Amino acid sequence: MRRIKNKAKRLKRKSELQTHVNKRFEDSNRGLEEGYQQGLEAGFKSFDSYFDGTSIIVTSHNEAESVKRCIESIINYTSLSYEIIVVDNNSSDGIEHYLKQLNGMVRYHILSHNHGFAGAMNRGLMMAKGTTILLLSNDVVCTDNWLHNLLICLKSNPSIGIVGAVSNGMNGEQRIEPFYRSVENMQEFATLNNISDPSRWSTSERLSFQCLLFSRDLLEKVGFLDEGCIERPYVEEDYCIRVRNLGLKLVYAGDAFVHLTSDDKKIRGSEEEAEKKKGLLYFNDKWNKPYEVLNSLAHNSGIHWTDARQLAEWDERRLGESAFYPQAIAVKGLTETIFWIEDGVRRAIEGIWDGPVIQLSQIDLRRWTIGPVLKEEEVQQKLDLVQGGGQLTELHGSICIKADGGMYYMEKGMKRAIVSPLAAEAWFMNSRSQISLLESELLDVPDGLPIIGPTKLRQAL
Structure with missing residues (x-):
């Protein structure tokens, strides 16, 4: 039996034609928007997958x-x-x-x-x-x-x-x-x-x-x-x-x-x-003198690994280059959240923070373990303490300048060489209190990892 095709409905008036065109246009836009939203959702879900x-x-x-x-x-x-x-x-x-x-x-x-x-x-x-x-x-x-x-x-x-x-x-x-x-x-x-x-x-x-x-x-x-x-x-x-x-x-x-x-x-x-x-x-x-830094790491501070076991221990800490950044600082990433960094932990600051903040990449931030939230006044007390040199017995938060102009950041009973004036400026070390120690006293303070400047990153996805 021969199949009879349905005739397409003809639009008799210009107003009907315009209505039809508008509907097709709306349907097309709706489809594009729904497809975009589905793609966006899929992109967010797969963002961290490799x-x-x-x-x-x-x-x-x-x-x-x-x-x-x-x-x-x-x-x-x-x-x-x-x-x-x-x-x-x-x-x-x-x-x-x-x-x-x-x-x-x-x-x-x-x-x-x-x-x-x-x-x-x-x-x-x-x-x-x-x-x-x-x-x-x-x-x-x-x-x-x-x-x-x-x-x-x-x-x-x-x-x-x-x-x-x-x-x-x-x-x-x-x-x-x-x-x-x-x-x-x-x-x-x-x-x-x-x-x-x-x-x-x-x-x-x-x-x-x-x-x-x-x-x-x-x-x-x-x-x-x-x-x-x-x-x-x-x-x-x-x-x-x-x-x-x-x-x-x-x-x-x-x-x-x-x-x-x-x-x-x-x-x-x-x-x-x-x-x-x-x-x-x-x-x-x-x-300043990068290869002196490398030599110091290799021969003085014992952070030059020679076997897989030592390297695995470092991996467990997951600090990577962040281990060469100072503690007792405020940092932020792409969002407006500001974190206080201390003892290898980042703690979000609750409230309005007017102190110095260093912008870092999300990769840098992720290396520090997330800790409990800190109120703004608690952080201010911590900052006042290190800027005022309140814990000199622990040598924490102060700057020691040597006779030759070299600088150390005193942190948790260690001395950490600041590799250059640019590094000191980038971490706002110039605003910290300064202490004077004799060369013999400095020798008695154990060495920590040197402090390098943060990476400059001018863009983000």
Whole structure:
């Protein structure tokens, strides 16, 4: 039997047509809003969930062609689980159009203005969902087994903090002089080179961020890159020092070769040179004598771990870099809640707090255990006590300045070297009471961990 189709109802008047259009428009908007709310709810529920794979973060600034080449090489030469994240520093080269065309194969964010290398990488770190994280220059062309061999090295020993590749374009120990003249020949060279071989792993004092792998656990311990350092050379050195402060090793894997299409030394414009100089000044102000700090940790204070058991004990405390921050301070994260930090515990301050507050990242805050709420007047009493030097018998909360200008923060019967004037200023140490101790008296006070400046972070998700 032949089926008779129902005729569509014709709208006779213009008013009926307009009503119909309005209804379709309302239905469409309602569907979009419901879909958005469902996606938002799903996003909140999965915010702290991670996948067992690597987040590969690539940054760019008017380098669209390099980004394309880099992404293509990742796709062609990576068989393990990964995601690609591109963060662009407000380029004018049409890179957003290219990234949109990838139909979700790449997660990306276009910054509203140029945040520099550290700022762009930090945005990528905030977006990353992998259990391991890889910072990658857009100049890199990936090769056979590159990520596989880096992961083998990283996971071989808990004392390894970060692992770097080797390349034709890197400086120092990670540089390999190539034996090829074309990209095709390069891939042949890389295939022969990238045969897993632990005998070709070596420790280093510093690693290049052009291809750098570490675990999410390390990010939780060390935190974000310091945006005060601005550009790569000083961001690299700062982060490597902070990793080594925790007694962790830096290793480069000779069996993980990647190709760099440009040399480590690029020609810079006057604006980039100015930013680089700012980064150098900040780095010097922050650390003063960074390798003296490392030597002190290694030889004097006993915080240089040599076996997995000691490292595991440190992990249980989960203080990470926060152990190098002072106690008896007020801090805050992204919200308006202010916390009092003392004895490794953060306690929310109830009431109006007018005292000094230090802004920290959420990663920094999470390392301190949450304790019971403190009333504002209780915190003020604590602050008055340390600012007034009320507990001098316990040497708690005061500053001791040595004859050579060096500073100690006296905390719970220990002396903690303040590594630089910038660190003292950042933690409002200049407002604390000062005491004088003879050199012989100082020697009798046990050493605590040194105090370093907090990481500068200018953005948040």
